[in-house]
Amino acid sequence: MVVTTRRRPGLGTNQELARRHNLGTVLRHVHGAGQISRAELTGRMGLNRSTIAALVNELEALGITERALPAEGIPRQGAGRPSAGVRIAEDGPFVIAVDLGVDRAVVARIGLGGRVLQRSQAPVRSDGEAWQVGAAVAGLIRCVVEGVPDAAQLVGIGISVPGLVRNSDGLIRLAPNLEWHDVSFGGIVxxxxxxxxxxxxxxxxxxxxxxxxxxxxAVGVDDLIYVSGNVGVGAGVIAGGVRLEGAGGYAGEVGHLRFNPAGRECHCGNRGCWETEVGAHAIAEAIHCPSDKVAQLDEVLAGFGEPSPAVRATGTALGHGLADIVNVFNPRQVVLGGYFRSLYALVGPEVEAALADRALPAPLESVTLTLPGLGSDSSLLGAAEIALEPLFVDPVAALGTALVGVGTRLAG
Amino acid sequence: MVVTTRRRPGLGTNQELARRHNLGTVLRHVHGAGQISRAELTGRMGLNRSTIAALVNELEALGITERALPAEGIPRQGAGRPSAGVRIAEDGPFVIAVDLGVDRAVVARIGLGGRVLQRSQAPVRSDGEAWQVGAAVAGLIRCVVEGVPDAAQLVGIGISVPGLVRNSDGLIRLAPNLEWHDVSFGGIVxxxxxxxxxxxxxxxxxxxxxxxxxxxxAVGVDDLIYVSGNVGVGAGVIAGGVRLEGAGGYAGEVGHLRFNPAGRECHCGNRGCWETEVGAHAIAEAIHCPSDKVAQLDEVLAGFGEPSPAVRATGTALGHGLADIVNVFNPRQVVLGGYFRSLYALVGPEVEAALADRALPAPLESVTLTLPGLGSDSSLLGAAEIALEPLFVDPVAALGTALVGVGTRLAG
DNA sequence: CGCCGTTCCGTGACGCGGACAACAAATTCT
DNA sequence: AGAATTTGTTGTCCGCGTCACGGAACGGCG
Structure with a gap:
């Protein structure tokens, strides 16, 4: 796992800061690999054995990691004393991840290492008020923390939302499919x-x-774009190993790229946005899918056999839009999420051809088009990642704000 | 000045690394401010006075900075002993910056603090071979290092090129206006x-x-886009205080965004790219400018009085394209460079109106449209910045690879 | 003009984190 | 089974940043 951390600008490096950074980085490696040997850690981090040992001991003292048998996992190569492993502790810290979809909410309790410990979901009415949805999510959360050992610490809650979220305070500025404007969903939950x-x-x-x-x-890929077809179309960008947020957190709004000025009207007020060609409503129309099934477009498309010309045209439109994205961001990988997964399975060649036709040669030659490795759980696991993030910046401080005994507290 | 530095991913922070980082950060502050007091440094970097003193002493021992009188500069506010200043040393390290334009090359000797010490330029034939241009640039460089004190050290050369440059090795993949393909211009020079x-x-x-x-x-603005109209149209992106490069270094190629599928053919092979509407050739045609003056479009536009309807339409097209850029990158500031400067001076209201019409409300509300603060020297000074960059990462190492006595060496 | 408060610089003592060396332990290779 | 190799552990040292103290320069005030 590689997530580059970013420093605040002009600040110097206090040696206490350096230590916190090192402690967090060790934890990040354990988190990424699930289990890792101390020898591997010394190699990856470029620090001395004894330094690594001290850091690992501190993590163990904090109850985050625990010793593992050396032999576990890889069979071993070469001679020498086998290195004792470091792995995430049972009953270690965990987070709650929420994936708010257009028609359902998924809530999971997720531990370090990305392990989904408990999981629960429920349908959500798309015309529901925010406080109703919040109450439903809270119910799922109570369900998910049932029976959690009292020692385990809740580090935070991460929420994935299909809409524009202001990064300064997490306010949901606009979620078109939920019809929300300026909702402080975190506070509600x-x-x-x-x-x-x-x-x-x-x-x-x-x-x-x-x-x-x-x-x-996209492990190890530092420049990638996740283009997601939900009801709307959006993109998430990792550039140089870091999330591209933009000034307000709205970067990646590719759904309203100018695509065809002579096209149909878009709900944003303009005409011919990309979304009017590859959005769920446009595709549903092209395949004569009933409008109440738009939210399940992924399943509908997955049931298709031979693609019709209309679907082929949609694939071409997808590829042409991706060409703009590739030209502008120059990613190494483009991951197609949401219903684009089954669309790509149907008309992959058309998408690739259209992309190759319109992208510039230089950015085109290094890009690959792939499906997500995490299926439909990408956003859920991403929500867990941002909730875990403070733990990698400063484990001690993050555990300071964490809550213990959440199971009994929410039950009683 | 705020340039966020980025850490390599999983590496731990050696305490030697921390010291180098601190030394570089001090220098970065001096570079940004020109002259700065030690007290200011302690405040900005959050380190102890004595730590700052040690770092400043080391920079002085390296011959990079020198003591300045306290009273100089700001009149002082409040009582107390005035803080001795730190400033860039005379005869300190310098770089050579090259701005390769479509019709002329500018070369400057630039010191720390961004001071242009010497400067020279010459016309360049746009159909010249790379080695001819390289020889001309070398001549300008010889001219610019004339009479440099032998003690001054040349840290590096920075070159600005109107084209796609691969970041891994600096190869110029494509410079359409120079008709270059895969030119290793650095090696040639x-x-x-x-x-x-x-x-x-x-x-x-x-x-x-x-x-x-x-x-x-855009000092202090961490998310900005510089949209440059030269003969082609390109953009440079700073996101989160860091240059957005993309996998190969080609990010920001906005000239070939899909603008009007029914439009005219573009030299890239597609139809209706944004460049076909706001590129130099399109604008020249709209204002009936002779084709041999295309490279001087900025001056031509600056001589205009009342804008014609065709020019107004160009402004609208510029604004519509900027809307895409604002939606996708969510910058806080958009800087219009090249001939867009004089175009904006002519039809600013049209540009703003078109932008406001097509951009999404959320990213629109925080963005401002401005002209460059450095006039036509932006790229030249940027070339100096990238050449200076190693000095801020590790001053000692950068001075190790620097050259002394360049003046006599190039003269003899 | 002289005193005082304020702010800053310089120096030395201290604490801490990381590197290094030496030794013990565990496993593979021959 | 012994040699070789690699790792974990411990103790020591060194470098770096912080703290505390004294001295210095300046403005304000009487």
């Missing part, structure tokens, strides 16, 4: 739970990109 | 000089963005 823990909220495509980068198909 | 110093090459729009971010109109 916390109020419904009666808790106070850190809440991180972000756009679903951004989180999909993050998850695919950390544990999906 | 070094060979013509008979020197061996670090050479950094990058796209002119990228460097314009960097320069405006460091010392231009």
């Amino acid at each position: 916390l109020a419904a739970l009666g808790l106070d823990v850190p809440v991180s909220i972000a756009n679903d495509a951004d989180l999909g990109a993050l998850a695919e980068h950390v544990r999906g198909v | 070094l060979a013509a000089l008979g020197l061996d110093v670090p050479v950094s090459i990058a796209n002119d729009a990228d460097l314009g963005a960097l320069a405006e971010h460091v010392r231009g109109v």
Whole structure:
């Protein structure tokens, strides 16, 4: 796993800061690999054995990691004393991840290492008020923390939302499919739970990109784009190993790229946005899918056999739009999420051909088009990642704000 | 000045690394401010006074900075002993910046702090072979290092090129207006000089963005886009305080965004790229400018009085394209460079109106449209910045690869 | 004009984190 | 089974940043 951390600009490096960074980086490696040997850690981090040992001991003292048998996992290569492993502790810290979809909400309890410990979901009415959805999500959360050992610490809650989220405070500026404007969903959920823990909220495509980068198909790829077809079309961008957020957190809104000025009207007020050609409603129309099944477009497309000319044309439109994205961002990998997964399975060649036709040679030659490695869980796991993030920046501080005994607290 | 530095992924922070980072950061502050007091440094970097003192002493011992009188500069506010200043040393390290335009090359000797010490330029034939241009640039460089004190050290050469530059090795993949393909211009210049110093090459729009971010109109703005109209149209992106490069270094190629599928053919092979509407040739045609003056379009436009309807339409097309850019990148500032400067001066209201019409409300509300603060020198100063960059990462190492006595060496 | 408060510089003592060396332990290769 | 190799552990040292103290320069005030 490679997530480049970014420094605040002009600040110097205090040696205490350096230590916190090192502690967090060790944890990041354990998180990424699930289990890792101390020898591997010394190699990857470029620090001395004894330094690594001290850091690992501190993590163990904090109850985050535990010793593992050396032989476990890889069979071993070469001679020498086998290195003792470091792995995530049972009953270690965990987060709650929420994936708010257009027609259902998924909630999971996820531990370090990305392990889904418990999981629950429920349908959500797309015309529901925010507080109703919040109450439903709170119910799922209560369900998911049932029976959690009291020692385990809740680090935070991460929420994936199909809409524009302001990064400064997590306000949902606009979620078209939920018909929400300026909703402080984090506060609503916390109020419904009666808790106070850190809440991180972000756009679903951004989180999909993050998850695919950390544990999906794009591990080791520092420049990737996750293009997600939900009802709307959005993209999440990882550039140089870091999430591209933009000034307000709205970067990656590719759905309203100018595609065909003579096209049909878009709900944004313009004409011929890309979304009017490859959005769910446009595709549903092209395949004569009833409008109440638009939210399940992925399943509908997955049931298709031979693609009709209309579907082929949609694939071409997808590829042409991707060409713009490839030209502008020059990613190494483009991951197609949401219903684009089954669309690509149907008309992959058309998409590739259209992309190759319109993209510039230089950015085209290094890009690959792939499906997500995490299936439909990308956004959920991405929500877990942003909730875990404070732990990698400063484990001690993050555990300081964490909550213990959440199971009994929410039950009683 | 704020340039966020990025860490390599999983590496731990050696305490030697921390010290180098701190030393470089001090220098970065001095570079940004020109002159700065030690007290200011302690405040900005959050380190102890004595730590700052040690770092400043080391920079002085290296001959990079020197003590300045306290009273100089700001009149002082509040009582107390005035803080001794730190400023860039005379005869300190310098770089050579090259701005390769479509019809002329500008070469400057630039010191730390962004001071242009010497400067020279010459016309360049747009159909020239790369080695001819390289020889001309080498001549300008010889001219610019004339009379340099032997003690001053040449840190590197930075080159700005109107084209696609591969970031891994600085190869110019494509420079349409120079008709270059896969040219290793850095090597050509070094060979013509008979020197061996670090050479950094990058796209002119990228460097314009960097320069405006460091010392231009976008100081303190971490998310900005410099949209440059030269003969082609390109953009440089700073996101989160860091240059957005993309996998190969080609990010920001906005000239070939799909604009009007029914439009005219573009030299890239597609139809209706944005460049066919707001590129130099399109504008020249709209204002009936003779084709041999296309390279001087900026001056031609600056001489205009009342804009004609055709020019107004061009402004609208510019604004519509900028809307796509604002939606996708969500910048806080968009800087219009090249001939877009005089175009904006003519039809600013049309550009703003078209942008407001097509951009999404959320990203629109935080963006401002401005002209460059460095005029036509943005790219040149950006070239100096990338050449200076190693000095801020590790001053000691950068001075190790620097050259002394360049003046006599190139003269003899 | 002289005193005082303020702010800053310089120096030395201290604490801490990381590197290094030496030794013990565990496993593979021959 | 012994040699070789690699790792974990411990103790020591060194470098770096912080803290505390004294001295210095300046403005304000009487």
